[in-house]
Amino acid sequence: MPKEVPVTVPMVGKIVKVLANLGDAVKEDDEVATFEAMKMEMPVVAPATGKVKKVNIQPGQLVEADSVIMVIETE
Amino acid sequence: MEDMVKKVQEIEGLRLKIKAGGGEELMAKQRKSGKMTARERIAYLFDEGTFVEFDIFAKHIGRDYGLDKKSVPADGVVTGFGKINGRYAFCYSEDFTVIAGTFGEMHGRKVCKTLDLALKMNCPVIGINDSGGARVTEEMGALSVYGQLFYRNSRASGTIPQIALIMGPVAGGQAYSPALMDFIIMVEKTSYMFIAGPPLVKAVVFEDATEEELGGPQVHTEISGVADLAVADDKACLDTTKELLSYLPSSCSDEPPYAETGDSPERESEELLKIIPTDPNKSYDMHDVIREIVDSGRIYEVKGRYAANVITCFARMNGRPVGIIASNPNIMAGALDFKASQKAARFIRFCDSFNIPLVNLQDVPAFLVGTKSERDGIIRHGAKMLYAYSEATVPKITVVLRKAYAGGYLAMCSKDLGADFVFELPTGEICLMGPPGAVNILFRKEMQDAKEKGQNPEEVRQKRLKEFYEKYVNPLYSAGLQHVDDIIDPRRMRPAIISALEICRNKTDSLPKKKHGNMPI
Numbered sequence: 001m002p003k004e005v006p007v008t009v010p011m012v013g014k015i016v017k018v019l020a021n022l023g024d025a026v027k028e029d030d031e032v033a034t035f036e037a038m039k040m041e042m043p044v045v046a047p048a049t050g051k052v053k054k055v056n057i058q059p060g061q062l063v064e065a066d067s068v069i070m071v072i073e074t075e
Numbered sequence: 076m077e078d079m080v081k082k083v084q085e086i087e088g089l090r091l092k093i094k095a096g097g098g099e100e101l102m103a104k105q106r107k108s109g110k111m112t113a114r115e116r117i118a119y120l121f122d123e124g125t126f127v128e129f130d131i132f133a134k135h136i137g138r139d140y141g142l143d144k145k146s147v148p149a150d151g152v153v154t155g156f157g158k159i160n161g162r163y164a165f166c167y168s169e170d171f172t173v174i175a176g177t178f179g180e181m182h183g184r185k186v187c188k189t190l191d192l193a194l195k196m197n198c199p200v201i202g203i204n205d206s207g208g209a210r211v212t213e214e215m216g217a218l219s220v221y222g223q224l225f226y227r228n229s230r231a232s233g234t235i236p237q238i239a240l241i242m243g244p245v246a247g248g249q250a251y252s253p254a255l256m257d258f259i260i261m262v263e264k265t266s267y268m269f270i271a272g273p274p275l276v277k278a279v280v281f282e283d284a285t286e287e288e289l290g291g292p293q294v295h296t297e298i299s300g301v302a303d304l305a306v307a308d309d310k311a312c313l314d315t316t317k318e319l320l321s322y323l324p325s326s327c328s329d330e331p332p333y334a335e336t337g338d339s340p341e342r343e344s345e346e347l348l349k350i351i352p353t354d355p356n357k358s359y360d361m362h363d364v365i366r367e368i369v370d371s372g373r374i375y376e377v378k379g380r381y382a383a384n385v386i387t388c389f390a391r392m393n394g395r396p397v398g399i400i401a402s403n404p405n406i407m408a409g410a411l412d413f414k415a416s417q418k419a420a421r422f423i424r425f426c427d428s429f430n431i432p433l434v435n436l437q438d439v440p441a442f443l444v445g446t447k448s449e450r451d452g453i454i455r456h457g458a459k460m461l462y463a464y465s466e467a468t469v470p471k472i473t474v475v476l477r478k479a480y481a482g483g484y485l486a487m488c489s490k491d492l493g494a495d496f497v498f499e500l501p502t503g504e505i506c507l508m509g510p511p512g513a514v515n516i517l518f519r520k521e522m523q524d525a526k527e528k529g530q531n532p533e534e535v536r537q538k539r540l541k542e543f544y545e546k547y548v549n550p551l552y553s554a555g556l557q558h559v560d561d562i563i564d565p566r567r568m569r570p571a572i573i574s575a576l577e578i579c580r581n582k583t584d585s586l587p588k589k590k591h592g593n594m595p596i
Contacts, residue, residue, distance in 0.1 A: 010384075011407050012445065038440045039511075040408035042358045065447055 005048040007070040013037030015061045015069065024052045032070060033057070050074040093131055093148040097172025105172055110243060110265050111309040113153050113170035116203055120166065120313045126157035130188065136180040137213040148173055150181040151206075154189045156198065159317055162325060162332075165193035168203035171243055175207030178249055182210070183220025190227040197326035199236040201316060204253065205243030221248045228255035233428035236323045240312055241266040241302070244286075257425055258319060258377065259302040261292040262312050268295060268302070296380045300414060303377040318375060322389040322396040324429055331396040331431050336370035340393040340573040344368065347565040351476060353502055358404040361386055361436060364476070365399055368392070368569040374399070377422065382414035387422040392434070393573045398426035401436035402487065404477075411483055412443040413456035420459035423467055432470035432576055435494070439483035440509060458595040460486040465493060466592065470579030472496050472572050475503040475559065490558060495582065496575040498568075499550045499559040506548045514540045 013035050020032040026046040033044040054071035063069060094114060096102060102112050111119065117126055135147040151173035156165045167189045169176040186202070193200040209217040228237060232255065239253030241261040245268040253259045253268065261268070269290030276282050276289065288294070292305035306312050324331045344367040350359055366372040369390035376388035384406040388399050400419050402409035411419075426433055442448070442457050464471065464486075473487065473494040484505055488494045499505065507513065515522075518539045522532040546552065550562040563571050 011410075011412075011443065012447075036356075038408035038410050039356060039509075040358050040404060040440070041356055042405055042408060 003074045004053060005072045005074060006068040007032060007044060007047060007072060008066050008068055009035055009044060009063050011037050011065045013063060015057045015059055015063060016041055018055065018057060018059055020052050022052055022055050026052060026072060046072055048072050048074050090131060096148055096170050101172035108265060109308060113168040116309060116313060117153055117166060117168050119310065120316065121157035121159055122161065126155055128153060128155035130154055130185045133181050133185055136216055140212040142212055150179055150185065151176050152182045152185050154185045159320055163198045165189050165198055165200045166203065169205045171205045174210065176205050177207045177210035178217055178221065179210040179213045180216030180220050183224060187223050187227055190231060193235055194231050197235060197328065199238065199320060199323065199325060201238045201240065202252065203240045203242055204245045206249055207244060208246040208249055224252050225255055228252055233327060235326050236429065238316060238319065240316060241268055242309055242312060246272050254301065260312055260315060261295060261302045261305045262309060263292050263305055263307055267291055300378060300381040300418060322375060327428055331429065333394045334391060336391055336394050338370040341570050343566040344569060345566060347568060351565055355477060360405045361401045361403040364436065365401060368572065370394065378418050382418045384409055384412065385415035385419050387418060392576060396431055397434045398422060398431045399434045402439040404438050409439045410441060410443045411439060411457060411486055412448060413451040413453050416456040416460045420463040423463035427467040427469050430469060432579060433467060434572055435473040435488040436476060437473060437479045437484065437487040438476045439487055440478050441481045441483040455595045457482065457486060461492065462594050464488045466586065468584035468586065470495055470576060470582050472575045474568060474572065475499040475505055477502045477504060479503065479505045480509045481507060495579050497559045498561055498563045498571050499553060500565050501550055501562060503550045504548045505553045505558060510540060510543050510548055514543050
């Protein structure tokens with residue numbers, strides 16, 4: 001049963017890089033974006049294996065804590 | 076003589092019948108669902124031939140609702156003691172094939188007796204939970220005996236290790252016993268923990284929720300922080316229990332057990348030069364650092380998926396167990412939020428109860444600020460870390476790898492909180508406030524004046540920032556004031572920590588006499 005799994009950021013910050021695009025296949029723990037907060041660049045990793053169904057962000061965008069930056073559809 | 080043999084045969088015949096639990100059909104159903112039976116779990120956990128069962132003939136107490144005519148083998152729980160990797164432990168293992176493993180009065184008395192004996196014999200206790208919950212047909216008998224169990228879990232807390240394995244449903248009040256124990260390990264797909272299941276939830280708060288959504292392993296390892304670990308199946312659960320026990324003493328009067336690992340205490344690590352970035356804007360995974368410095372790269376992490384901005388794990392250094400608390404710059408820049416503070420404080424206090432030295436690795440830009448953090452109660456949760464470290468009398472060794480700003484530096488165990496030895500890497504930055512913030516305050520007027528004069532305030536800021544770093548934010552400044560004992564080569568992190576741990580084996584420290592403190596809970 002395919003499931004939609006949200007990719008979130010844990011705190012308020014800024015998206016630096018978007019590393020996975022709509023339709024890309026990703027594996028759990030692959031780095032899908034880089035985000036900056038507290039003067040540190042940190043990886044955002046895929047919480048599940050599947051295809052990127054939605055991308056909600058662009059580089060440079062400010063994001064709130066717990067916001068959904070991407071959605072992954074599992075098999 | 077024949078009379079005696081005949082009597083023995085009768086009893087042994089009965090014993091065999093009881094061991095069949097709820098019968099072959101229900102046993103087969105249990106196995107088909109991917110679960111081991113109560114007795115299979117015990118046989119797997121304990122060293123062969125060492126398990127001694129007691130109260131197999133204990134009889135259920137309930138007499139209403141047809142219970143007086145029903146056969147309830149061992150009242151649905153197997154209790155006893157044996158050796159796990161050569162060390163004694165007590166265990167109760169609920170039998171789901173016997174009236175769904177429900178907690179009846181005698182079932183509860185057997186569990187309480189297991190705890191009483193474990194406490195008396197100074198041994199760990201492992202609870203294998205697999206139950207439909209309170210046995211409603213026994214009414215107050217079931218409720219009261221839960222209370223007796225919680226009382227014992229609480230009073231035994233900190234004297235013997237108590238490990239709860241969730242190997243099936245754990246519903247209602249029964250969830251509170253694991254919560255009072257030291258560690259909770261769940262099995263994926265076949266275990267849940269919640270105070271009320273879907274039907275009651277729907278009836279009382281009108282919510283539609285599945286068992287998984289209410290209290291599956293993902294909920295408790297990632298969101299609520301109730302469970303420490305979730306593993307693939309029953310065997311993995313029992314294996315990981317054995318591994319956890321290998322780091323723990325049998326009781327608070329014992330030293331944690333030594334084990335030969337063959338990893339030299341003098342081993343240096345070139346790899347650390349690659350792992351730890353000198354650019355403060357670059358993050359890294361602190362797990363990589365930990366694996367380099369501990370024996371054989373082996374760690375036992377708890378709550379790994381909850382508040383991952385702080386890592387809490389057991390490991391061995393020079394053969395002896397240690398508890399490691401470390402910032403993880405990869406997650407939230409290693410900042411301390413309210414969840415990480417609670418997670419760390421609990422782990423610190425467990426280690427302190429059981430004589431396990433603490434090794435603290437700092438790369439922390441402070442406690443998390445902002446409205447969300449304040450409303451989450453960062454003040455009272457953060458205070459838990461300060462309390463836990465200050466109260467701890469076990470050896471405390473701290474290494475400052477990079478940032479150690481403000482309250483974060485104190486909270487990750489500075490000298491002021493009683494760290495016995497503190498080392499700093501050449502990249503260490505210990506300071507009262509993050510430098511950019513500090514400069515903005517200290518030189519606000521100067522920057523304002525520059526702006527009014529038509530000059531570039533940013534130039535002033537950069538100049539003052541550079542000076543600030545040179546004057547205050549460097550290891551020589553902190554070492555100059557005895558905030559750290561030495562500035563060390565990252566390659567020598569392991570030998571430095573181990574030498575400190577070795578001398579600390581002679582450490583004596585005690586708290587002022589009191590009933591107990593008032594920890595900000």
